[in-house]
Amino acid sequence: MSYVTRVWQDHKTTITPWLFLLPGILMFAIYIVIPIFQSIAISFYRWDGLGEKTFIGLENYRELMRDDIFFTALQNNVIWLVLYLLALPAGLFLALFLNQTTRGIRIYKSLFFFPFVISQVVVGLVFSWFYDPSFGLFNTGLMKIGLSPIPVLADERFVTYGVIIAGLWPQIAYCMILYLTGLNAVDGEQIEAARLDNVRGWRMLWYVILPQLRPATFIALVVTVIGALRSFDLISIMTGGGPWGSSQVLAYYMYEQAFSEYGFRMGYGAAIAVVLFAIMLIYIGFFLAKMYRDEKGR
Amino acid sequence: MFPTPIDKTSSATRVAYKVALPVALLLWLLPLLAVALTSVRSSADITSGNYWGWPTSFNLVENYTAIFTNSPLAAYLLNSFKVTIPAVLGAIALSSLTGFALGIYKFRSNLFVFFLFVAGNFIPFQILMVPVRDLSIQLGVYNSIYALILFHIAFQTGFCTLFMRNFIRTLPFDLIEAARIEGVSDLRIFWYVVLPLMRPALAALSVLVFTFVWNDYFWATVLTQGAHAQPITAGIKSLNGEWIAAWHLVSAGSVVAALPPVLMFFLMQKHFIAGLTLGAVK
Numbered sequence: 001m002s003y004v005t006r007v008w009q010d011h012k013t014t015i016t017p018w019l020f021l022l023p024g025i026l027m028f029a030i031y032i033v034i035p036i037f038q039s040i041a042i043s044f045y046r047w048d049g050l051g052e053k054t055f056i057g058l059e060n061y062r063e064l065m066r067d068d069i070f071f072t073a074l075q076n077n078v079i080w081l082v083l084y085l086l087a088l089p090a091g092l093f094l095a096l097f098l099n100q101t102t103r104g105i106r107i108y109k110s111l112f113f114f115p116f117v118i119s120q121v122v123v124g125l126v127f128s129w130f131y132d133p134s135f136g137l138f139n140t141g142l143m144k145i146g147l148s149p150i151p152v153l154a155d156e157r158f159v160t161y162g163v164i165i166a167g168l169w170p171q172i173a174y175c176m177i178l179y180l181t182g183l184n185a186v187d188g189e190q191i192e193a194a195r196l197d198n199v200r201g202w203r204m205l206w207y208v209i210l211p212q213l214r215p216a217t218f219i220a221l222v223v224t225v226i227g228a229l230r231s232f233d234l235i236s237i238m239t240g241g242g243p244w245g246s247s248q249v250l251a252y253y254m255y256e257q258a259f260s261e262y263g264f265r266m267g268y269g270a271a272i273a274v275v276l277f278a279i280m281l282i283y284i285g286f287f288l289a290k291m292y293r294d295e296k297g298r
Numbered sequence: 299m300f301p302t303p304i305d306k307t308s309s310a311t312r313v314a315y316k317v318a319l320p321v322a323l324l325l326w327l328l329p330l331l332a333v334a335l336t337s338v339r340s341s342a343d344i345t346s347g348n349y350w351g352w353p354t355s356f357n358l359v360e361n362y363t364a365i366f367t368n369s370p371l372a373a374y375l376l377n378s379f380k381v382t383i384p385a386v387l388g389a390i391a392l393s394s395l396t397g398f399a400l401g402i403y404k405f406r407s408n409l410f411v412f413f414l415f416v417a418g419n420f421i422p423f424q425i426l427m428v429p430v431r432d433l434s435i436q437l438g439v440y441n442s443i444y445a446l447i448l449f450h451i452a453f454q455t456g457f458c459t460l461f462m463r464n465f466i467r468t469l470p471f472d473l474i475e476a477a478r479i480e481g482v483s484d485l486r487i488f489w490y491v492v493l494p495l496m497r498p499a500l501a502a503l504s505v506l507v508f509t510f511v512w513n514d515y516f517w518a519t520v521l522t523q524g525a526h527a528q529p530i531t532a533g534i535k536s537l538n539g540e541w542i543a544a545w546h547l548v549s550a551g552s553v554v555a556a557l558p559p560v561l562m563f564f565l566m567q568k569h570f571i572a573g574l575t576l577g578a579v580k
Contacts, residue, residue: 013403016484024393024396024459030433032452034429036421042429108319114330117559125534230422233516258428272424276424283420288413288416
């Protein structure tokens, strides 16, 4: 018996799972895990992406502290995060509205879900037209009721909100589907029992339904927070971070700095990415902790 | 059932609901209807500012022919398929292996490896951008569809592993145990016992990952440039820059870009929704 076969015979049960894992782990390590650490390392360098890297310690982070646009982006990320959470109650409301058994309701449910299936690039274009000051539906409506048009995407005061509304559209659809699936699993007997006790409407929703929807709410919360912090496509399509950086978010600012038209600033971009990563890590930790408890509880 | 089934309410509520339903849907999809309508308008309509009225003529064939003949849209569309299909197959192949390993075997770092895949799902793309671009250049695949395929396979493997592993955990373990006692090799158990049972999971993941990869825009702009390699999301963005004020063409292009995932969703709706809930909401 050769050495290899002997090792295989002795450690078969230990080695087998790793053989199944190998291709996946390899790809994941090369493309996801290692790049995270590389990015953290690059954030301590000045680098144009081609030439030599120069180690500058924390200089990129010090520069961030003096960078007004960075703070605008950070602040906008907070606004995104807070307003994106509206997708949860809005999605729940839609789900309650559609949780019926009338004829054709299935097709209604899928049509309401539509916005989530479409690329955000298309969503961004659609909303850019919607806001267009000369012909967009939004301003046509404003003028109909006697108001002067507002160029939403060109106005520093409104631009971020305008983009967030575009983002909420598919996000609400996503939350709606999560809640519809959740409502399907709600225990009918509990509802009947509560009805006999004369619990109805809001009280029923709050005390009987919502507690049973907790798994759906949890997933909706996680995907919404991540979605808010990942916002890139809509900014890129609708505003490019403008006007004057007023609609900037970290995800887009990082890209803009790293591939800046004034020369690639990979180190500075990486530093912004590290800040964004650190913020996300809080939520990832939160999610994993919950998963860990569920796993142990099994 | 909550809310109260509409059939059990007063007839006034029933009528109100029947009216509210289509009205709400119309308002909800208004932006999309506008795009669909704009995509069949004539350029005369666009220049005369007739954006919201009834189109003076229906230029369905003209407009859609125009975008395919006068622009590289067909190339972008083809690239999207060339990126998405291998990426879906790759991610599903890798994750059925990892999902099997993490779902069936007990070993010390099982949970750690699993959590690594799960956490990878949620990280911001920006933390990967510079090194992945660099890696693609070194591998000689930068600015080609292969750069996108490789990245998407790796990234989607995280999500798919989460899903596959949880799905395999719900399978009857006795079946696998019985096969083992019979002396069936692990590879054959995977292929002949577990994989056939995973069909619903494979279907759910295929449609979902198809949509995710098809709609990707960030990596398309980071890893590729130009019509020889860019998928349609990035293509629409650059055509939008070229066709200034030719809204009917941009709309038609948008419809084309949106159609494949929409069709996927309608054909495989049940699987799609099962996938979205991450298997957590049963």
